Amino acid sequence: MRFSQARGQKIVSTSTAGTVGRVSGFVVDPSTSRIAAVRVKKAASGDTLPWTDITSFGVDAVTVDDAARITEASEKIASLSGRKRKVIGRRVLSTAGNELGRSSDVEFDQESGAVTAIVLNDEKTATGKVVGIGSYAVVWQED
Amino acid sequence: MTRLLRTSEITGRPVVTLAGEDVAQIKDVVYAPGRGRVGAFTLAGRGLFAGPLPVALAWSSVVALGNDAVMIADEEVLAPLEQGVDQPATSGRQGNVLGARVLTDTGTDLGLVADVIVQVSEDDSACEVVGYEIESSDAAGSQADTLLIPLPETLSASGEHLIVPGSVTKFVRHDLAGFGAAIEGFRSHLGGED
Structure with missing residues (x-):
């Protein structure tokens, strides 16, 4: 699934069957190339849903067992957030030191949260993994 | 595949860590004794008015020399120039190749x-x-x-x-x-x- 497809998806509590928020973005941990947390809007309890607290990341909805899973960002998540930690709209450098383009979208695995491919300049897709997200560039290791 | 490069194309390239931070740019090429190979790069800060940095980048610490950036593991690999390497190629009389x-x-x-x-x-x-x-x-x-x-x-x-x-x-x-x-x-x- 792509970030662009997941954005806006509703988050539903399996205990109350009610919508408890919507996906507004993603926090990626470059040390693991995985989604660390989902950014949430329109939730009462906070704006962050850690990936490990998700019951299922479905095609049409994200399920959680309790609305309280959505919390304020932990220190770790907060350190991975912010304008310079974003993955979309950034310069992408390969580990070989070549500029691949600008990131326009990201593909991820719904089971594991692993980032598996990056879409460059809205056209070509490079498979691989994130190794770094810094103030200068997203560093991408190509497969 | 091996690649051929002009060293003038390397100078000015950003030095970027694998974490994605640009920590310096290449100022000059320093040749290893005997001139057969590149030993290190001297560095300048990033930005228009940044001056030279007191640290250098040894070739052995370069992860990749790409078309757009010189990749390094992290900022820790930058260290003052060791004794025994020649002067930068484009500065200093002893080591000057350009113009010879x-x-x-x-x-x-x-x-x-x-x-x-x-x-x-x-x-x-x-x-x-x-x-x-x-x-x-x-x-x-x-x-x-x-x-x-x-x-x-x-x-x-x-x-x-x-x-x-x-x-x-x-x-x-x-x-x-x-x-x-x-x-x-x-x-x-x-x-x-x-």
Whole structure:
């Protein structure tokens, strides 16, 4: 699934069957190339849903067992957030030191949260993994 | 695949950590003793008004020399220049290659060194000096303003002259395409003579 497809998806509590928020973005941990947390809007309890607290990341909805899973960002998540930690709209450098383009979208695995491919300049897709997200560039290791 | 680069193309390139931070830019190339290969890079800060940095980047710490950036593991690998490496190529009289006059061992003046051509191995483990770009004098038998001459493994050099074998003129090229083959040809030619 792509970030662009997941954005806006509703988050539903399996205990109350009610919508408890919507996906507004993603926090990626470059040390693991995985989604660390989902950014949430329109939730009462906070704006962050850690990936490990998700019951299922479905095609049409994200399920959680309790609305309280959505919390304020932990220190770790907060350190991975912010304008310079974003993955979309950034310069992408390969580990070989070549500029691949600008990131326009990201593909991820719904089971594991692993980032598996990056879409460059809205056209070509490079498979691989994130190794770094810094103030200068997203560093991408190509497969 | 090995790649050929002009060192002037490397200067100014950002030095980027694998974490994606640009920590410096390449200021100058420092050749290892004996001049056969690149030993290190001196660095300047990023930004228009940034000055030189007190630390350098040893070639052994380069993860990859790419078209757009020089990749390093992290900022920790930057360290002050060690003793025993030559002065930067474009500064300091002792180590200055650029502007030196190229003479063949038979006494022909080929011109002045305008740039240094290096070859980067496929895995970025070595960065070897393989030739010079010369602003030619007429003796090289060419109308072009600049030409590329391949280098043997060793050559004699002073701040004033670079001495190359006279047979080098047969392997002169005008652009980087095909220069790799000329280097191979020249070296096997020299090997055959010994």
